[in-house]
Amino acid sequence: MKLLLADDEPLMLQILKAYFHKEGFHTLLAQDGEEALDLFYNNRVDLAVLDWMMPKRSGVEVCREIKKTGRTKVLLLTAKGDQEDEFAALQSGADDYMRKPFDPRILLIRARKLLQLTDKIMLGDLTIDMEGQKIYRGGHDVLATSREFQLMRYLVVNKGQIVTRKMLLDQVWGFDYFGEERTVDTHIRRLREKIGEHRIKTFRGMGYSLVDADE
Template sequence: MNLLLADDEPLMLNILQSYFSKEGFRVFPAQDGEEALELFYGGPVDLAILDWMMPRRSGVEVCREIKKAGRTKVLLLTAKGGAEDELLALEAGADDYVRKPFDPRVLLLRARKLLQLTSTVAIGDVTVDLAGQKIFRGGEDVQATWKEFQLMKFLVRNKGRIISRKMLLDHVWGFDYFGEERTVDTHIRRLREKIGESRIKTYRGMGYCLEEPDE
């Protein structure tokens, strides 16, 4: 899932970017409204989480433009607490509204609800329990390692999209990883042995894609 995350507070932006990235989201960060719109028009976005008070363009202005352009879900963050403010946010087209301060876990649940993401995802006879951090095939636990589960979770969040080795390394091994990129291939091979060869397709020179068996 592609997440546009816009907040002019660097610390808040970094915390939320790290939190959502660990949950398998592809996060595109922005520090002002104009940058947020540039990212929005630069590629597909499933959900935009926007701070209300941002320089150049406010979150409400960005929300209005996003809603005019398509069906992307929008969640507004704000320190404002009045009923009139909430009404203004909803009139601008926001699908949800969260007041600061908030628990990132609550924000994640709100995001999942907007995107209709459940804690259990089925791909053919394979079931991924995102909450329990387990993978089942035909009802049997495949005994996935932590790295294998994290790979699967990120692929599930981006099902149908080609994900590069670099992207998998950044989100599973961490942005500070300086090892061999081919380690991804080794873990993907082991994951395929557990869930079935046809689930994860290789696109040479591009990366990997999680696909339904009949796709």
């Protein structure tokens, strides 16, 4: 899943980026409304988290533009607190609204709900328990290792998109990992043995993608 995070506070952006990256999301960062729209028009964005009070174009203006062109979900953040402001935010087309200050963990839960990423995700005979960090096939625990589960979670969050070895290394092994990229292939092979060879498609020279069983 690709998220657009727009806020004129750099520290806020970095905090939110860290939370979403930990959950396997790819984030695009903008510090004003015009930059946010530019990123939106040049990327396939699944969810936009926008601060209301931004330079150049407000979050409400950006929300209206986004909603004119597609089905991207929008969540507005604001320090404004009265009901009229909440009404204006939702009337602009926003799918959800949160007042500052907020707990980033609550924002993450709201984002997951908007994107319909529940705690338990079903893919054919697979059940991915995001909270329990387990993978079940036909109701039986496949006994995935911690690394295998983290790989699966990242593939699930980015289902249908090609993810590169570099992306997997950064998100699963960490940005400070300096080992061989081919270690990803070894773990993907082991994961395939547990969940089914057909579920993870290889794109030669590019990376991997999680697909439905019937695709």
